[in-house]
Amino acid sequence: MSSASTATAGVVETDPWLVVENVTVEFPGVRALDGVNFSARAGEVHALMGENGAGKSTLLKVLSGVNRVTDGALWVGGERHVFSNAREALRLGIAIIYQELTLSPNLSVAENLLLGQLPQHYGIVDRKRLRERALAILEELGEGSVHPATKVRDLSIGQQQMIEIGRALLRDARIIAFDEPTSSLSVQETRQLKRIVKRLRDEGRVVLYVTHRMEEVFEMCDAVTVFRDGRHICTHDTMAGLTQDQLVSEMVGRDIEDVYGYRARDTGEVILKVDALEGHGLKAPVSFEVRRGEVFGFFGLVGAGRSELMRLICGVERPKGGEIHFNGRTGRFNSPGDAIRAGIAMCPEDRKSQGIFPVASVTDNLNISCRRFFKRMGLWRHPKRELENTRDYIDKLRIRTPGPRTRISTLSGGNQQKVILARWLSEQIELFVMDEPTRGIDVGARRDIYNLLYDLADQGKAVVVISSDLTEVSAICDRIGVMRNGALVDIVDRSAATPERLLGLALPA
Numbered sequence: 001m002s003s004a005s006t007a008t009a010g011v012v013e014t015d016p017w018l019v020v021e022n023v024t025v026e027f028p029g030v031r032a033l034d035g036v037n038f039s040a041r042a043g044e045v046h047a048l049m050g051e052n053g054a055g056k057s058t059l060l061k062v063l064s065g066v067n068r069v070t071d072g073a074l075w076v077g078g079e080r081h082v083f084s085n086a087r088e089a090l091r092l093g094i095a096i097i098y099q100e101l102t103l104s105p106n107l108s109v110a111e112n113l114l115l116g117q118l119p120q121h122y123g124i125v126d127r128k129r130l131r132e133r134a135l136a137i138l139e140e141l142g143e144g145s146v147h148p149a150t151k152v153r154d155l156s157i158g159q160q161q162m163i164e165i166g167r168a169l170l171r172d173a174r175i176i177a178f179d180e181p182t183s184s185l186s187v188q189e190t191r192q193l194k195r196i197v198k199r200l201r202d203e204g205r206v207v208l209y210v211t212h213r214m215e216e217v218f219e220m221c222d223a224v225t226v227f228r229d230g231r232h233i234c235t236h237d238t239m240a241g242l243t244q245d246q247l248v249s250e251m252v253g254r255d256i257e258d259v260y261g262y263r264a265r266d267t268g269e270v271i272l273k274v275d276a277l278e279g280h281g282l283k284a285p286v287s288f289e290v291r292r293g294e295v296f297g298f299f300g301l302v303g304a305g306r307s308e309l310m311r312l313i314c315g316v317e318r319p320k321g322g323e324i325h326f327n328g329r330t331g332r333f334n335s336p337g338d339a340i341r342a343g344i345a346m347c348p349e350d351r352k353s354q355g356i357f358p359v360a361s362v363t364d365n366l367n368i369s370c371r372r373f374f375k376r377m378g379l380w381r382h383p384k385r386e387l388e389n390t391r392d393y394i395d396k397l398r399i400r401t402p403g404p405r406t407r408i409s410t411l412s413g414g415n416q417q418k419v420i421l422a423r424w425l426s427e428q429i430e431l432f433v434m435d436e437p438t439r440g441i442d443v444g445a446r447r448d449i450y451n452l453l454y455d456l457a458d459q460g461k462a463v464v465v466i467s468s469d470l471t472e473v474s475a476i477c478d479r480i481g482v483m484r485n486g487a488l489v490d491i492v493d494r495s496a497a498t499p500e501r502l503l504g505l506a507l508p509a
């Protein structure tokens with residue numbers, strides 16, 4: 001980490017090291033950034049916040065030379081540069097850790113670390129030295145146990161992210177930007193990431209940090225800039241005196257009194273009864289019931305078995321024992337399709353890799369599985385009803401897209417998530433299982449999603465929510481099952497479900 005020598009550790013410089021001047025980025029039908037001015041100092045962690053589609057990722061892609069600007073300039077260390085290409089960005093010491101990781105899964109850790117960074121002006125590449133350097137970096141990142149020859153596809157998401165950070169360090173990046181880094185990390189991986197971010201800051205680098213998680217902003221960041229609709233709304237140079245409510249209203253442009261907006265309701269008959277279920281990922285038989293009208297939460301640390309349990313129930317995996325009674329029928333489902341026909345569906349956690357057709361339109365992605373309800377005389381597709389359904393959800397979930405026919409891959413990360421969520425919500429389903437429904441989704445839209453879940457429950461359907469967000473489960477669910485190490489350890493009523501209680505149950509004894 002040689003660039004540390006150029007700055008005094010822990011001292012925030014008053015002159016900004018990075019200045020983005022009047023930047024505009026246009027895509028067909030969208031102005032993703034509109035005359036944005038922004039600056040960040042060395043030795044600070046600067047949060048970038050804003051709703052889905054506000055332009056955060058676009059700004060990072062501008063810095064890294066991936067996105068072309070229509071207008072604007074870039075200053076690094078007091079010198080003016082034109083935005084040009086990825087190589088120029090590297091030369092300026094800018095590295096981005098993207099929302100979607102960019103490693104090559106089939107190459108080794110060492111190859112990924114060193115890819116593209118073999119010094120080009122040397123006649124001969126000193127592989128031995130580079131390899132040693134890679135090892136040293138792995139050690140520094142707390143990944144000393146990862147063998148450099150391991151294929152990247154065999155690493156966890158968190159480890160992959162560490163390799164990305166390692167690449168940035170090998171390049172001596174002075175400006176390191178993270179795009180929602182913790183959205184798919186475990187609790188332990190998140191802790192490790194936070195330590196590294198802090199160190200990067202103390203070494204005098206500029207750290208830009210995009211996140212939708214408020215607690216991270218208040219815990220880790222020294223300054224925050226808010227974007228809305230491609231515009232710079234405000235920058236707070238210090239977090240002192242700033243409240244969460246103020247940030248939220250700056251982000252969404254309106255006051256949201258209570259993001260969770262819980263509504264009490266009466267529950268009906270038992271719709272799902274799981275009796276001594278056993279199978280992959282469970283270390284003890286699991287029993288519980290869910291009633292119509294209920295929002296039932298599952299909390300636990302990553303790896304506690306929540307998703308595995310739901311996969312057993314929803315026909316993705318075969319149970320090894322126990323019984324499932326659902327809506328008057330007894331028996332297991334042989335496939336997810338079988339379960340959907342019976343009226344129970346699971347919206348997977350990894351919605352993007354498991355569910356997106358990147359070259360297809362928003363409306364095709366949204367209606368693909370509920371098409372059968374929209375058939376004309378049971379035969380032909382019904383484009384008009386599909387469009388109506390799409391417009392309905394664009395409206396309800398505030399999906400930011402130029403139109404229903406826009407290719408989904410051009411939407412921002414969070415807006416793609418909303419489309420896939422809408423696909424599941426348009427199914428004619430009696431019990432929805434939602435795995436991390438608000439991951440990557442901004443605060444304003446979270447509220448819309450919670451409202452939709454309450455609406456489903458009001459209609460007498462049932463909702464099971466798997467969430468790692470403690471505040472979320474305790475705020476939106478009627479009852480919460482807590483899982484730990486492959487077992488259901490307790491079911492807690494809403495009135496008793498304080499975050500402390502839930503966490504106490506979920507943590508290893």
Ligand SMILES: Nc1ncnc2c1ncn2[C@@H]1O[C@H](COP(=O)(O)OP(=O)(O)OP(=O)(O)O)[C@@H](O)[C@H]1O
Nearest residue numbers: 027032052053054055056057058410411412413414
């Ligand atoms: N390659 C592209 N082609 C067309 N439009 C794009 C492209 N990339 C981004 N956009 C549009 O630019 C706008 C800003 O997107 P961006 O990805 O920067 O949002 P974001 O703030 O990162 O949101 P999120 O929180 O959902 O990740 C969105 O309306 C998006 O649809």
Ligand SMILES: [Mg+2]
Nearest residue numbers: 056057412413
């Ligand atoms: Mg983004």
